[in-house]
Amino acid sequence: MGSALWKDTLREIKKTPGRFFSIMMIVAIGVAFFAGVKASIPDMKHTADQYFDDYHLMDLRVVSTFGLTKDDVSEIQKIDGIEGIFATHTIDVLTLVNSEQYVVKIHALPQNTDEQNMNYLNRVELVEGRLPQKSGECVIQETQMFELPIQVGDQLDLESGKQEALSESLEKNSYTVVGKVKTPYYLSSEIGSSEIGNGKIDFFMMIPQNEFKAEIFTEINLTVSEARAFNSYDDAYFEHVDHVKRAIENIAQDRSEIRFEEIKSEAQKQLDERKQEYDDGKQTFEKEMKTQENKLDTAKTEMILGRASLSANKDRYADQFASYRIQIEEGKQQLETLKATYERSEKTYEETKPQLMQQLDQLETQIADITKQLAENEEAIKDCEQQLKNPELTELERRLLEEKLSSLRQSKQIAETALPYLEPAKQALEVQLKQGEAGLKQTAKMIETQEQQLAIKEQELKDGEAKAQAEFKLGEEKLKNAETAYNEGKIVLEKARVSGQADLDKGKEQLDKAQKDLEEMAEPQWYVLDRHAHYSYMDYGSVADRMEGIAKVFPLFFFLVAALVCLTTMTRIVDEQRSNIGTMKALGYGKNAIASKFILYALIASVFGSLLGCCLGMTIFPTVIFNAWNLMYTLPSISFVSQSGLAISASLIVTMITVSATVAAVYKELTETPALLMRPKAPKAGKKIIMERITFLWKRMSFIQKVTARNLFRYKKRFLMTVIGISGCTALLVAGFGIQDSISSIVNKQYGEILKYDVSLQLKEDVKDSEQKELLKQLQADSRISAVTGITSESAVVYANDEEQTVTIVTADDTETLPQFISLHPRGSDEELPLGSDGVLISEKLSMNCKVKSGDTLEIDAGDGIKRKVTISGIVENYVGHYLYMAPSLYKEVFHIRPYDNTFVIKLSQLGSNEEQALGNDLMKQKSVSSVSFYSGIAASFSDTIASLSFVVVVLVIAAGLLAFIVLYNLTNVNISERLREIATIKVLGFYDLEVAQYVYRENILLTMIGSLCGLGLGIGLHRLIMNLAEMENVMFGRTIEPLSFLISFGITMLFGMIVNIVMYRKLKKIPMVESLKSVE
Amino acid sequence: MKKSQEFIPQVKKSEYNISDERAELMSAYIEFENVKKIYSMGEVKIAALAGVSFTIEKGEFVVIAGASGAGKSTILNILGGMDTCSEGNIYVDGTKISDFNAKELTTYRRYDIGFVFQFYNLVQNLTVKENVELATQICKNPLNIDETIEAVGLKERAGNFPAQLSGGEQQRVAIARALAKNPKLLLCDEPTGALDYATGKQILKLLQDTCKNHGVSVVVITHNLALTAMGDKVIKVRNGLIESIEINEHPLPVERIEY
Ligand SMILES: Nc1ncnc2c1ncn2[C@@H]1O[C@H](COP(=O)(O)OP(=O)(O)OP(=O)(O)O)[C@@H](O)[C@H]1O
């Protein structure tokens, strides 16, 4: 029977190659995924271990909190079981490349880099150039994730980034890059954190050991004899290494005590020097302040005096002007009096003048009369005398004459006496008149003079006043200037005092802290670290282990699909073989014998499928997974480790599944009687589907829709198989495209929506408060800069739940404007979380890594070794790096030191590489600036990485395609073979080929759609799973999948469906119509 | 269903009008001219038809009889456009269908041919009515579905699935499906082959009535020589050749035939 069974089975396979192929392929895919993903874990670890072995990665590393001496080294060397030992130095330095600051970790290469030198540990793989041969040469890391803008041949100028000069530690401060290397010591670009620069080490550099000046080693690396024989990811390895580790730990205590005393005294001496420096500085400052104050005081006194004299002058002038005015007033009064007198005199004069004139006239008349009388008298006298001389004259006559003469003489005398009186009277009168007139005239003249004088006086007053006014104005101006100068001086002084004081306070705080630190200084502690403490080793191991999660999900799914594919196919085969089974049964074959044909069929398919799946899966998947991770890690190409156990178990599992499915398919037929079996199987009766009960809906459906709906619900297994298979296909696609979306979206989110600034400007460590303010002012004035603010950014280590994470602490004085630069919102919300004194905000990935949530507490060590507790008040969206945001008040409360701005973040008015270049150059000229980072560069370098991820997507698309093809091919194949008669009939009815295709495919398409829609949901979950696994420690990938990706995934799934349909269309077309004439089998 | 009012009379009239014109132009409604069908199986060549010629008139009821393997089905298939001949000419209603390509043949089947199979070939997943609908929804001038179903006496079972019907009932559904297309030609390959005597008779009656009432040419294949009495024309086939063609001036109604 054996050979007959084989022949029969083989013929069956030949007859139905499509079905056989479907089962084989789905088995192959299931096994490939299961074994492939699982195998990648040991493969990855094996590859890493090989790399470690080949490059003599140290097995143990000894570090001490205070470094290690030559004596320490020789003590360790005495221990048994050590193969190689390399005591060495590391130092973190800063370098500036294209105005961007990089933190570099320098390691030493031994002088003798010969292969045979067992003390040459942590060897390097030269990727480019050569190893350093002389002083001043170095090799740098060949970076993986991002390209360093440094070429072989470039010269790197190094800075210590600390107070002490670099020349204290290294021979040179400038090294020429002569090569690029990789080393198993660092498998990824994650080098670690540093106390200098921005706190994150960008790359490592290696220089010959004797370039280090220090006597004290920072670490001792060693390899344990025969440890290479073990896989270091196995426990046996650690067991082997452990006895050496314990031996070193035994000598540690003694060695560290010796060291402690040495160090403490040295440190105190240094601190004292610094204290002295501080005191000196303080004195100088205070003296300077005093001088400035004195100067100001003098200025103030002068100003007060000036003001007093000005006001005195004003008073004096005012007095003068007042008396002047009084004089003028008096003059005016006099003038008035004069004028009145004049008027009065004039009046009197005018009144007396006629009288006087009359008197004068009378007098003149009198005088004239008298004179006339006198003259007449004279005549008469003469006559008389004449007559008297006449001798003839009688005495009487004489006497008469004489008498007459005498009377005449008397009258003449009287007249003559009167006359002299008259003349003077007349004269007196005339004088009087004249005098009156003259008096008037004089008075008039006096008035005129007086008026003139008054005018002069008034003019003088006016001039004087104007002059005085001008003088005052000048005086006041001078005074005002003096005052402004004084006030400004005062402000400047105040500012200088505040900033000086701040600087001093800062210095004081630092000193106090240093003193306290020194007092609290712990005894040196030796740490003997095995690879459990080696970041790269652990990191890569955990990455490999993470694949376990995927290895759990994928196979489950594929096995389910395999089971369904097998079930539908075998059911169909069994259906077709019905009469055959009946005949065999009738001939007396047992159930097992009959079933064995089908089981053999499934078995052969499974064995071949498993073989294929193992061969392909266990090479393709580990390679793809390994290479995907190797975007971030620098391992050499994969080396496989044989995993026959895995291959066998995977094959067994899947074979069991297919065989069970086959048994399930054949079981029902086996229980039927031969007679029943030999009759044609009643075609699966049509029946009403639930949808028909919803009459209003059913009525509205077209005939074709009804037919499709019926068929859809007719075959539940096929429905399930297709929907599950197709949903898997779409899910793979969604996950694939989602990976790209999520990773690419974080760049925009991180550097667009969260960190909204374009440039960050690191200030020098020792920058003064005043310089910083000055720079801020300058930046604010720059038209290329639209906004700027100062923040404090420093690295620290946080501890929570036994986790330890390096974070960047960010504080900003101006918490109001901070949201303009850094948006602190929870993921999926626009609400800005406030920075309050009640707690800190931490970035999301940090909270995940530390397993803390809002309301929990964290411990922060900001570099001084003291852990301080803070409460978390909120969790903010963030993708790259870990951040801890705190309000300045809280900062002060926690660290007992106020935050000092050390970074300016800047938003640019316009973006463009030319502008950035120009601005960068300008900024670097500022003496307080230590480095400038532009975020456009970061975004660009990240995009490159994402592009290289696309091959993961390709693999997922291929897997999805295979899945879709197998499932749809199987569905269509089974459908067509089962409905051959039906299809032939509708062809006879006159359906065109396309209509026939539509008639058959409508369900396929609908099933594909349903499956695809389910797959969209499933894809979200799968995507989330993969993202969780792929995530790096300090990067959180987005969980977003773009709507377009859903659309594309859906579209591609439908396309796969269409392709299968097109392939099957030919088969459909070939179905002969005579099939419709055949009798029912 | 607007067409229900213009059911039989109109169709009949137009059909006759056309055929009247054609009758003048052409010798016969359907004509086989030296048709050969040769199957080549590797080296061996099997002539299923070795040169067959006959004519069928409009509205004629033709019975094709002959032994198993004689080539009856081959003739029917070629006439129905399900298969092509290797040689010879075939004219149907003035069109040379032997030159048709696959697509033209489909169109020909679609509009001109109604086929009734030995094993009914109903779509199991569709109800009686839906099975009929399946045929009508692709043709230009279908008959009213309900009336057609009523005409084959299955009005009450219109909502049933084929599995719920007896063989005879299923065959009647198949006839209704062929008829509803309103074909020029109804081809039946051993329609009673799977049925008992009485049921077979019922079916044949239905076919004969259809031929008479609708004026459709009907071709029925049978093994049973007794049935030849009911045909207007009886074509006997033997070894891929026509043995005889008899015109039956007075065909008997089915009821009167005993076999
Ligand atoms: N596809 C084919 N390949 C080879 N030979 C065929 C094919 N189809 C039919 N034949 C042969 O052609 C001949 C005629 O067959 P056909 O089916 O027409 O016979 P029939 O008269 O219908 O017989 P029955 O009454 O048994 O149905 C037969 O000898 C058959 O073997």
Ligand SMILES: [Mg+2]
């Ligand atoms: Mg036949």
